[in-house]
Amino acid sequence: MTEKSTKDKILDAAEAQFARHGFDGVSARDIARSASVDPALVNYHFGNKRAVFDAVMLRRAEVLNNERQQALDFVLRRHHPNPAPLDEIIDAFTHALLNRAQTGGQEWRDYFALLGQINNTPEFGGSIMTQFFDPLVHRFLDALRATLPEADEADLMWCYHFLSGALTLTFAATGRIDSLSNGLCKSTDFDEVHKRLVPFICAGFRSMCGPEVGPIQES
Amino acid sequence: MTEKSTKDKILDAAEAQFARHGFDGVSARDIARSASVDPALVNYHFGNKRAVFDAVMLRRAEVLNNERQQALDFVLRRHHPNPAPLDEIIDAFTHALLNRAQTGGQEWRDYFALLGQINNTPEFGGSIMTQFFDPLVHRFLDALRATLPEADEADLMWCYHFLSGALTLTFAATGRIDSLSNGLCKSTDFDEVHKRLVPFICAGFRSMCGPEVGPIQES
DNA sequence: GTCTATAGCTTGATAGAC
DNA sequence: GTCTATCAAGCTATAGAC
Numbered sequence: 001m002t003e004k005s006t007k008d009k010i011l012d013a014a015e016a017q018f019a020r021h022g023f024d025g026v027s028a029r030d031i032a033r034s035a036s037v038d039p040a041l042v043n044y045h046f047g048n049k050r051a052v053f054d055a056v057m058l059r060r061a062e063v064l065n066n067e068r069q070q071a072l073d074f075v076l077r078r079h080h081p082n083p084a085p086l087d088e089i090i091d092a093f094t095h096a097l098l099n100r101a102q103t104g105g106q107e108w109r110d111y112f113a114l115l116g117q118i119n120n121t122p123e124f125g126g127s128i129m130t131q132f133f134d135p136l137v138h139r140f141l142d143a144l145r146a147t148l149p150e151a152d153e154a155d156l157m158w159c160y161h162f163l164s165g166a167l168t169l170t171f172a173a174t175g176r177i178d179s180l181s182n183g184l185c186k187s188t189d190f191d192e193v194h195k196r197l198v199p200f201i202c203a204g205f206r207s208m209c210g211p212e213v214g215p216i217q218e219s
Numbered sequence: 220m221t222e223k224s225t226k227d228k229i230l231d232a233a234e235a236q237f238a239r240h241g242f243d244g245v246s247a248r249d250i251a252r253s254a255s256v257d258p259a260l261v262n263y264h265f266g267n268k269r270a271v272f273d274a275v276m277l278r279r280a281e282v283l284n285n286e287r288q289q290a291l292d293f294v295l296r297r298h299h300p301n302p303a304p305l306d307e308i309i310d311a312f313t314h315a316l317l318n319r320a321q322t323g324g325q326e327w328r329d330y331f332a333l334l335g336q337i338n339n340t341p342e343f344g345g346s347i348m349t350q351f352f353d354p355l356v357h358r359f360l361d362a363l364r365a366t367l368p369e370a371d372e373a374d375l376m377w378c379y380h381f382l383s384g385a386l387t388l389t390f391a392a393t394g395r396i397d398s399l400s401n402g403l404c405k406s407t408d409f410d411e412v413h414k415r416l417v418p419f420i421c422a423g424f425r426s427m428c429g430p431e432v433g434p435i436q437e438s
Numbered sequence: 439g440t441c442t443a444t445a446g447c448t449t450g451a452t453a454g455a456c
Numbered sequence: 457g458t459c460t461a462t463c464a465a466g467c468t469a470t471a472g473a474c
Binding site for chain 1: 466469470
């Protein structure tokens with residue numbers, strides 16, 4: 001176990017703090033204090049608070065996007081030249097995320113909680129998500145269009161939107177479902193979510209964007 | 220058109236500011252400035268910033284909950300003693316919300332944007348949503364249980380969770396779908412969302428919590 | 439790279455005149 | 457109810473010693 005650099009200590013602390021209190025709920029001093037680092041070092045290493053935030057967002061986005069890209073490529077290649085089954089596309093979209101959330105430790109859970117907030121925030125939802133995730137999302141949308149060739153384009157987009165909302169509320173893990181279900185369901189049980197999210201979302205897509213073109217029929 | 224009270228001017232301004240920047244992104248002075256009111260009056264009328272926030276949340280929650288309660292009662296009564304159809308329950312849950320968002324003007328859109336953020340925020344998602352909305356949610360869950368008698372309880376809760384996520388991302392109206400769809404879909408087109416959200420969510424519920432008990436069969 | 443010191447500003451909240 | 461004035465605290469960011 002090697003020594004952590006100051007820059008990484010700041011990133012880790014910032015991630016945890018932003019996840020709990022949002023961008024505006026955290027001061028650069030909070031970050032420094034939480035990282036056990038001199039306050040001036042935050043500005044020395046990153047320039048300003050917003051740059052810390054962007055660095056936090058970027059760090060794990062790259063890892064996730066690579067994993068999801070590979071998962072999608074794998075599915076597409078396996079079924080080529082036929083379109084991939086809907087449930088495998090949705091799984092490729094969600095699995096890496098929920099798996100990291102389940103097994104990646106508190107740091108990953110913090111990151112996802114932050115994503116969950118960002119996606120629903122006017123200031124960041126339209127810009128940060130677009131910047132870090134839309135290129136990959138477009139590839140998934142292409143795969144969906146191939147599998148659901150008769151889908152109306154607007155229907156497809158709104159279905160994706162519903163998926164995005166269900167996914168990001170899951171990430172936020174606010175504990176609301178815990179109290180609503182009297183403890184039966186746990187916000188942090190991402191495995192439980194995943195095995196339900198994929199069929200739920202697939203059923204939604206099929207009801208509006210079907211019929212699904214399976215690997216059987218050749219055009 | 221009667222003169223607005225200072226208290227209402229503060230509430231209106233706070234709603235708009237909180238919706239755009241979140242609780243921590245807004246100072247009491249920001250609110251006063253935006254309301255064209257002396258800064259000291261915010262504390263005079265509400266005590267502190269958090270009390271302003273709670274008052275903002277409560278004001279429209281009461282209106283919405285009444286409307287949704289009535290919609291649910293109407294549906295249940297119309298089909299009594301049979302369970303209500305799934306799509307009518309989901310419609311009762313969502314219609315008042317999306318209709319207000321569509322036709323209620325900027326003030327309502329601001330309120331819903333705030334709800335969308337709150338629901339995905341660790342600090343408020345588990346407490347504020349619970350406080351203001353869970354009593355009504357429990358009534359909808361009861362109606363769903365009657366209509367989907369074979370549903371596993373955890374499945375039902377997670378399905379509701381997916382609905383909540385899709386709905387609140389819609390409210391947030393971040394403009395992300397606008398850019399993702401190259402302008403084809405508009406974040407603020409809540410009518411377009413509603414006519415897709417209900418069948419999408421119903422399909423999801425049916426795939427996991429079915430079969431639906433219709434008004435035809437008597438036990 | 440790290441730290442001290444500090445400039446200049448904004449914050450939430452209140453006391454007291456009107 | 458409204459306003460001015462103000463406090464103590466916290467804030468971002470930087471300049472400069474080490």
